[in-house]
Amino acid sequence: MKFSLISLLKEGLTGNRGWPRQWRDPAPKAAYDVVIVGGGGHGLATAYYLAKEHGIRNVAVLEKGWLGGGNTGRNTTVVRSNYLWEESERLYEHAMKLWETLSDDLNYNVMYSPRGVLMLAHSIHDVQVGKRHVHANRLAGIDNEWLSREEVLDFCPILNPATDIRYPIAGGALQRRGGTARHDAVAWGYARGADRFGVDIIQNCEVKGIIRDASGKVIGVETTRGYIGAGKVGVVAAGHTSVVMGMAGVRMPLESYPLQALVSEPIKPIMPCVLMSNAIHAYMSQSDKGELVIGAGTDQYVSYSQTGGLQIAQATIEAICELFPMTRRLRMLRNWGGIVDVTPDRSPIIGKTPVEGLYVNCGWGTGGFKATPGSGHVFAATIAKGEPHPIAAPFTLERFTTGRLIDEAAAAAVAH
Amino acid sequence: MSRFRTGAGGRIDRARGINFTFDGRLYTGLQGDTLASALLANGVHLVGRSFKYHRPRGILASGAEEPNALVTVMRDAGRTTPNLRATQVEIYEGLAAKSQNRWPSLEFDLGAVNALASPLLASGFYYKTFMGPRFLGSNKAWAKLYEPLIRRAAGLGRAPEAPDPDRYARRYAHCEVLVVGAGEAGLRAALDASADPHCRVILCDEQAEMGGWQLNAGSDDLVEMLETLGARPNVRLLARTQAFGVYAQGAVALAQRLTDHLAAPSPETPRERLWQVRAGEIVLATGAIERPLVFPGNDRPGVMLAGAVETFANRYGIRPGERAVVATTCNSAYGAAFALKQAGVDLAAIIDLRDKPDPALAANALKAGIPVHTASVIVGTEGHKRVRSVRLGKVEPCGIVKSTDSIACDLVAMSGGWVPSVHLFSQSRGKLAWNGETGVYSPGKDAPGQKTRSVGLCSGEFPADMRGFHNGALPTPDEKGAAKAFVDFQNDVTARDIRLAAREGFHSVEHVKRYTTTGMATDQGKTSNMNALGILSGALEKPVPDIGLTTFRQPYTPVTFGIFAGANRAGLFDPVRKTPAHAGADALGGVFEDVGLWKRAHHFPRKGETMHAAVNRECRAVREAVGLFDASTLGKIELVGPDAAEFLDRVYVNSFAKLGIGRCRYAVLTNEAGYVIDDGVVARLAQDRFHITTTTGGAGRVFAMFEDYLQAEWPELRAWQTSITEQFATFAIQGPKAREVLAPLVEGIAMENEAFPHMAMREGRVAGIPARVFRMSFTGEAGYEVNVPAGEGARLWPVLLDAVDKAGGAVYGTEAMHVLRAEKGYIIVGQETDGTMTPDDVGLGWAIGKGKRDFVGKRGMMRTDLIAPGRKQLVGLETLDDKTVLEEGAQITDTPTPAPGSAALGHVTSSYWSEALHRPIALAVVAGGRGRMGETLHVPMPGGAIPVRVVSPVFHDPEGARLHA
Numbered sequence A: 001m002k003f004s005l006i007s008l009l010k011e012g013l014t015g016n017r018g019w020p021r022q023w024r025d026p027a028p029k030a031a032y033d034v035v036i037v038g039g040g041g042h043g044l045a046t047a048y049y050l051a052k053e054h055g056i057r058n059v060a061v062l063e064k065g066w067l068g069g070g071n072t073g074r075n076t077t078v079v080r081s082n083y084l085w086e087e088s089e090r091l092y093e094h095a096m097k098l099w100e101t102l103s104d105d106l107n108y109n110v111m112y113s114p115r116g117v118l119m120l121a122h123s124i125h126d127v128q129v130g131k132r133h134v135h136a137n138r139l140a141g142i143d144n145e146w147l148s149r150e151e152v153l154d155f156c157p158i159l160n161p162a163t164d165i166r167y168p169i170a171g172g173a174l175q176r177r178g179g180t181a182r183h184d185a186v187a188w189g190y191a192r193g194a195d196r197f198g199v200d201i202i203q204n205c206e207v208k209g210i211i212r213d214a215s216g217k218v219i220g221v222e223t224t225r226g227y228i229g230a231g232k233v234g235v236v237a238a239g240h241t242s243v244v245m246g247m248a249g250v251r252m253p254l255e256s257y258p259l260q261a262l263v264s265e266p267i268k269p270i271m272p273c274v275l276m277s278n279a280i281h282a283y284m285s286q287s288d289k290g291e292l293v294i295g296a297g298t299d300q301y302v303s304y305s306q307t308g309g310l311q312i313a314q315a316t317i318e319a320i321c322e323l324f325p326m327t328r329r330l331r332m333l334r335n336w337g338g339i340v341d342v343t344p345d346r347s348p349i350i351g352k353t354p355v356e357g358l359y360v361n362c363g364w365g366t367g368g369f370k371a372t373p374g375s376g377h378v379f380a381a382t383i384a385k386g387e388p389h390p391i392a393a394p395f396t397l398e399r400f401t402t403g404r405l406i407d408e409a410a411a412a413a414v415a416h
Numbered sequence B: 001m002s003r004f005r006t007g008a009g010g011r012i013d014r015a016r017g018i019n020f021t022f023d024g025r026l027y028t029g030l031q032g033d034t035l036a037s038a039l040l041a042n043g044v045h046l047v048g049r050s051f052k053y054h055r056p057r058g059i060l061a062s063g064a065e066e067p068n069a070l071v072t073v074m075r076d077a078g079r080t081t082p083n084l085r086a087t088q089v090e091i092y093e094g095l096a097a098k099s100q101n102r103w104p105s106l107e108f109d110l111g112a113v114n115a116l117a118s119p120l121l122a123s124g125f126y127y128k129t130f131m132g133p134r135f136l137g138s139n140k141a142w143a144k145l146y147e148p149l150i151r152r153a154a155g156l157g158r159a160p161e162a163p164d165p166d167r168y169a170r171r172y173a174h175c176e177v178l179v180v181g182a183g184e185a186g187l188r189a190a191l192d193a194s195a196d197p198h199c200r201v202i203l204c205d206e207q208a209e210m211g212g213w214q215l216n217a218g219s220d221d222l223v224e225m226l227e228t229l230g231a232r233p234n235v236r237l238l239a240r241t242q243a244f245g246v247y248a249q250g251a252v253a254l255a256q257r258l259t260d261h262l263a264a265p266s267p268e269t270p271r272e273r274l275w276q277v278r279a280g281e282i283v284l285a286t287g288a289i290e291r292p293l294v295f296p297g298n299d300r301p302g303v304m305l306a307g308a309v310e311t312f313a314n315r316y317g318i319r320p321g322e323r324a325v326v327a328t329t330c331n332s333a334y335g336a337a338f339a340l341k342q343a344g345v346d347l348a349a350i351i352d353l354r355d356k357p358d359p360a361l362a363a364n365a366l367k368a369g370i371p372v373h374t375a376s377v378i379v380g381t382e383g384h385k386r387v388r389s390v391r392l393g394k395v396e397p398c399g400i401v402k403s404t405d406s407i408a409c410d411l412v413a414m415s416g417g418w419v420p421s422v423h424l425f426s427q428s429r430g431k432l433a434w435n436g437e438t439g440v441y442s443p444g445k446d447a448p449g450q451k452t453r454s455v456g457l458c459s460g461e462f463p464a465d466m467r468g469f470h471n472g473a474l475p476t477p478d479e480k481g482a483a484k485a486f487v488d489f490q491n492d493v494t495a496r497d498i499r500l501a502a503r504e505g506f507h508s509v510e511h512v513k514r515y516t517t518t519g520m521a522t523d524q525g526k527t528s529n530m531n532a533l534g535i536l537s538g539a540l541e542k543p544v545p546d547i548g549l550t551t552f553r554q555p556y557t558p559v560t561f562g563i564f565a566g567a568n569r570a571g572l573f574d575p576v577r578k579t580p581a582h583a584g585a586d587a588l589g590g591v592f593e594d595v596g597l598w599k600r601a602h603h604f605p606r607k608g609e610t611m612h613a614a615v616n617r618e619c620r621a622v623r624e625a626v627g628l629f630d631a632s633t634l635g636k637i638e639l640v641g642p643d644a645a646e647f648l649d650r651v652y653v654n655s656f657a658k659l660g661i662g663r664c665r666y667a668v669l670t671n672e673a674g675y676v677i678d679d680g681v682v683a684r685l686a687q688d689r690f691h692i693t694t695t696t697g698g699a700g701r702v703f704a705m706f707e708d709y710l711q712a713e714w715p716e717l718r719a720w721q722t723s724i725t726e727q728f729a730t731f732a733i734q735g736p737k738a739r740e741v742l743a744p745l746v747e748g749i750a751m752e753n754e755a756f757p758h759m760a761m762r763e764g765r766v767a768g769i770p771a772r773v774f775r776m777s778f779t780g781e782a783g784y785e786v787n788v789p790a791g792e793g794a795r796l797w798p799v800l801l802d803a804v805d806k807a808g809g810a811v812y813g814t815e816a817m818h819v820l821r822a823e824k825g826y827i828i829v830g831q832e833t834d835g836t837m838t839p840d841d842v843g844l845g846w847a848i849g850k851g852k853r854d855f856v857g858k859r860g861m862m863r864t865d866l867i868a869p870g871r872k873q874l875v876g877l878e879t880l881d882d883k884t885v886l887e888e889g890a891q892i893t894d895t896p897t898p899a900p901g902s903a904a905l906g907h908v909t910s911s912y913w914s915e916a917l918h919r920p921i922a923l924a925v926v927a928g929g930r931g932r933m934g935e936t937l938h939v940p941m942p943g944g945a946i947p948v949r950v951v952s953p954v955f956h957d958p959e960g961a962r963l964h965a
C-alpha cells in the first residue's frame, strides 16, 4: 500500500486494520544470487539498489538480530557532505543528493532535515582548518560557508558567547544542507522498499561461516538458520566486519571501538541546527521529539562491549555544558553505545576483496550514517558489475598496501 | 486539616504547614510532603497533559516510575528545572511549580484537538505522510512546513533561559559492599555486611528518607535498624542518592541531591554530587514497580496505582478520593483497599480479574463491607478531568466480556501485579531469566567478572500478599471501540498502537518500542514495558520469553548534566598552561593564542599598533638586529640509556648513531604509514643521553608514542625517557646581533662562531643560571635557544629582554615566528603537513638516514603511492600582482575558471606579508610542485581566481649564509 495522507485517512477511519506488513518474514531459500550480511542501513540500501537499479532481485539480507539494531539504530544521525578530500566529497555528496529525494523514492518519510551543520572553530588553527574545508568544498561545488564569530552566535543563539572561557568561539563552517534524518525510518524504509522488489529480509539469522569452493570462490554462507548458497556475498557488518571477514580468511585493517551517545529529556525547541566542536569534542542537535541528541568520542581502547566508560559520557557532557551553559540543569535520559569499525585513515572500505565473489563495505567508523544511501548505491553497483563504481573506486582495500590513503582524520580530526 | 487528609498517622509533620504554588495558585502542604502528595492533599488530581493527545492526566504513581506528573520547578532564570516528577519533588516553603506542555492553560489546553485526529495519529503515522505536496520539491514540505510544526508541538518543559549558577561536586569511593535501595531487604543486607567492622558499606536510596515500603508502616524496626547503621563507622548512608548506572567494569554511578529540597540553599553547598563507586560486591535491593492495568480510559486523573494509593494514604496521610474502586489482578491491592477504608474512603468495589482471589483477602474485604467482583474488569471510565465512574465487565468462562454496571467513583486504585527493578542488574550485563509463574524477568546469572546480589523484591521473589499479575491489556468487550487503553502514559501509546505495529511486521520488541515509542518517554517504560510485552505476545501469539526484552539503559532515572560537568567549567574546563615568562609577556602587552593547552604570545602590539604593524616590526627586529622569543612550550624529552641512540634511530627518520656529543640534529618523525607527524631537534648531551624537542601540540602524543614503542615493541632496548617540557624555560635569541647580545651573559661556553657553530649544544651558565644553550635557528638568522630550569625562567626573561632592547631588538610572538620561518621555507607540522605528507613531499627527504636498516615509517614510505610521481610537494607561491596576500587553505588549480567539481592541484598552507621581501609570500603543496617552478597557477576565490607563480619555498637567504654567521 502506498503511504500517503489519503491512505492514512482511509485507514484511520476504518480502525487502521488494513495496513499490510512493511516487509515479509520469509524463510531463507536454498540459495540467492546475492547474499548481504548485515541488516543495517548500508546493507538494506545495498539490497534495495541491487533490486531497483540493477534488476538483481534474488537477494537476501541476513541480519543476526533485528533490522537496524546495529549502529544504524544507535547513531546520532548527523548528515553532511563537507569533507576535505575530493574522494570523500564525491562519496558523501552522492549520498547527500540521494537524501534530498529519499523520502519520495522510498515512499517513507525518513525525515531528512537540512537544518544546517555548524562546525565551530575556537583557535587560529581551527580557523585555518575550517577555512581550508570551505575552500575545498567550494571548488567541489559543495555548499559550506564560513561564519564569523558574530554570525555563529546569530545562527545558534544558545551558544556560550563569553570570551573569558577556556575556548571562546572564533567562527565556524556551516553547511546549510547538512542536518539530520530519522535513523530507524532509513532502515525500515529501505527494508520495505527492498521487500517490494522481492528481496528476502531475514532477521535473527547470524552468519557463522563463509563457504568457498576449491578455487577459493565464495559459494554460500553458514548461518544459524542453516546453509544458504550465494552467487556473491556482500559483507556490511560494521563493528563486526573483522569477525565476519575472518570467516573467509581475510584480515581487515579495522579496529572496533565503543562509541557512545546520549539524549536529554525532551524540551521545547532551543537548538536550531547541528553543532559540532572538534576542539572540545562534542556535538549536539535536537530531535523532533525535543530530546537533545549528544555524541561522544570513542573509548580509548578497542572492545566489542557496548557499555562504554562513564568518563567518556562525562567528558562529553562537560563540553556540552561549556558550549551551552543553560543545559547544565537539563537531564540525561538515555546513554548508550555502539561498536564502530575504524580504518587507519578513517575512510570506509567499499569494494572487492582478495576472495572471489566476496565484497565488503565497512570502515565507516563514527560517521557512516550520513553516507547510507550513497554507500548502498555504489556498493550495489560494485557487486552487480563486479567492478568498483567510479565513486567507490578510491575506497579499496588495497589502498592500505599502496598507500593511497584518504585521510580525513589526519587533516581535521573530524569524527562525524 | 483538609478533607483530603486522614486524621492521623504518616510521616508528615502535621504541625508544619508549607506554602507553595502550582500554576500560580497558592496551596498549603505539610513538612514531609512531596509535591504530588501535597497536591492530592489539596484535592488536585489534574497535573499534566499527555504528549500527543494532550489528554488530562493525574498522578499515577508515588515515586520514580511516575509517567504523568511532570512539572517545572522555578527558582530563578538559571535555576528553572523542567520535567521533574511531582512524586519526587519535596516541597519547601515558597516552592513554585507549574505544569507543562499545555496552552493556554492546564484546564483548557488547545492541544487537546489532537485527540480528534487520533485515528490518524496511530503509531508510526509520521513515517507515512508529511512528504508532499511534491510540487514544492522533494522533501521541501517536510523540511519547511511539517517539521517546524512538529518540533514546536513536541518537547515537554522549557529549558532554563540563563546559565545554571549552581555548583556540582564529584567524589570517588571504594567499599566492600555497596547496597542500592534502603528498603527492608537493603537495610538488612547493609546490617549483615557491616557487622564486620572491616567491611566498608555504602547504602544509598533515592528517597529523602530511608526505609522504602516500611515508611508506609512506620515500624519501630526501621528506626532501630537505621540507628544501628548510623552508629557504625564503617557505614556510609546516602539518602536522596540514586544509583543510576552500572558502567564498564562494574563502576556504579550515584547521583546525590543535596539542595533541591531546601527553600534557601546556601550557595556554598553543591546542588548535586556524582559518586563513582567501586565495590567488591554490589547488592541490589531496588524493590519492585507496580504495573498498571490496561483498560479503556485507564488514564483519567484519579486512576492510580494501588500501591501508590496505599503509600499516599499511609505515608502522607492522604485521602485521595471520596469513593474508590479497586481494580486488580494482584493480592497487594487488597491492602490498598483496606488502607483507604482506614483513611475513611468509601470503597465502592474491588474488581478482581481472577475468578478465585485469595479467599482470606476476599473474606476480609467482605467483612469490611467491600463488594468483591471476581472474574471482572473495568471496561471503560467516564469523567474528563477526573474519573467519575467506571463500567464493570464480567469475564465469562469462554473469555467473552459482558459490560454490566456502572459504578460511581472518584478514585480507581489498580494493580496488575509487580515487576522487579532489574535495571541495574541488567546494566551490569547480567542475564535475565523469565519466570512464568510471576510473569516477570528476574535476575539470572551475573556477567563474567561481575559480582552482584539481588535481594528482596528486585530478586523477583514475591511474598504471598504480592502474588497475582497480568501482562498486557485486560479483556474488553469491543476492541474496535474508540476508547483508548493506554500502555505508555507519557508517550500516549495505546494497546491498539502496539497491535498495529505487530500487524505491520514490527515483531522484535526493539522495533515495537521504536515504532510506537512505547517505553521511550522520560520514565523509560517503568510502568509500561511488561504490559507492552504482554500485548505483543498476544498479537504475535508467541510466549513473552520468545519475544525478548529491550535493553535497560543508563540512567535509571534522568540525571542532571551539571553533575557530570562538576567544577569543570569556564576557566577550569581545561587546564591552562603558562610558561615561566607568561607574566612578563603579559606585562609587555602580549596578545595570547591557544595552542593545545598552552597560552602563547601571538604578537606584542605597542600602543596604537595594529597586529600587522606589530608583526612587521617584530620581523624587522629579528632580520636587522635581534629578537627574543619564548619557546618554552616546545615539548622536551630527555632520553637516557645505552640504547638511546639506537632507539632514536628506530623512531626518527634521521640517523643519530654518529651524532657527536654537543651536536644537534633537526629530526623528523613519521608514523608507520610514512607520513610526517612531528619534528624537532635532538641534541646529544652524552654518549647515552639526549635532549629532544618536539612541537608544542605534539609533545604528549610523541611521548606516548615513544613509551608505546619502548614498552610494547622493543622492550629489549635499554632506554628510558622523561618528559622535561616543564623542567625548562626556553628562550630563543635570534638575529644578526644574537651573539653580541648573549655572549656577555654567558659563562663557561666559548661563544665564537668556530667554537660554537650552528647546530651545536653547550652547557654553561647564562646570567649565572645553569643552562643548556643550543645554537639553532627557526628564523633563518643565526641564533640560540637558551634552556634554563623552569623556576629560573621568570628571572632570566627580563635580563634577556633588557639585553635585546639595548641592542635595538624586540620581543616577538608566534605570528612573527611563523612569518620568519616561512620566509626561510621551514615547515610547521600541522600546517604544511596534515598527516598525508611524507618527508620528501615537504622537501625533507634529505633528513632520511640513508644507511639505516629500518625505522618507523620506512616501509610505509616505500609503498607505491608514496613514491609515485605527481604527489603534492611543498613549493613557494608569489601572487603575480605582488600585493595580494592569499588566504590559507585556498585551493590551487591550473585554470582560472575551474568547472564545479574540479579537482585541486593543492592548497595554500601558509601565507603572509613578508616584511623582509616587501611582498606577500606563501607556502603551498602542489601536485608535482617541484617540477612546476616558474609556472603560473590559479587560486580560485569567490570573487575570481588569483594568478600565482610557483617558486622555491625558500624566499630568504637560500644559501644559508646568515645561519652560520
Ligand SMILES: Cc1cc2nc3c(=O)[nH]c(=O)nc-3n(C[C@H](O)[C@H](O)[C@H](O)COP(=O)(O)OP(=O)(O)OC[C@H]3O[C@@H](n4cnc5c(N)ncnc54)[C@H](O)[C@@H]3O)c2cc1C
Pocket (backbone or CB within 6 Å): A037, A038, A039, A040, A041, A042, A043, A062, A063, A064, A065, A066, A067, A068, A069, A070, A071, A072, A073, A074, A075, A076, A077, A078, A079, A205, A206, A207, A208, A236, A237, A238, A239, A240, A244, A259, A260, A261, A295, A336, A337, A338, A339, A340, A364, A365, A366, A367, A368, A369, A370, A371, A416
Ligand atoms: C553512538 C554512535 C553515533 C554515531 N553518530 C553518527 C552520526 O552522527 N552521523 C553519521 O554519519 N554516523 C554516525 N555513526 C556511525 C554510523 O552509525 C555507522 O557508520 C553506520 O550506521 C553504519 O551502518 P551499517 O549499516 O554499516 O552498520 P550497522 O547498522 O551496524 O549494521 C551492521 C549489521 O550487521 C549485523 N551483523 C553483524 N555481524 C553479523 C553476522 N555475523 N551475521 C548477520 N548479521 C551480522 C549487525 O547486527 C548489524 O545490524 C554513529 C555511530 C554510533 C555508534
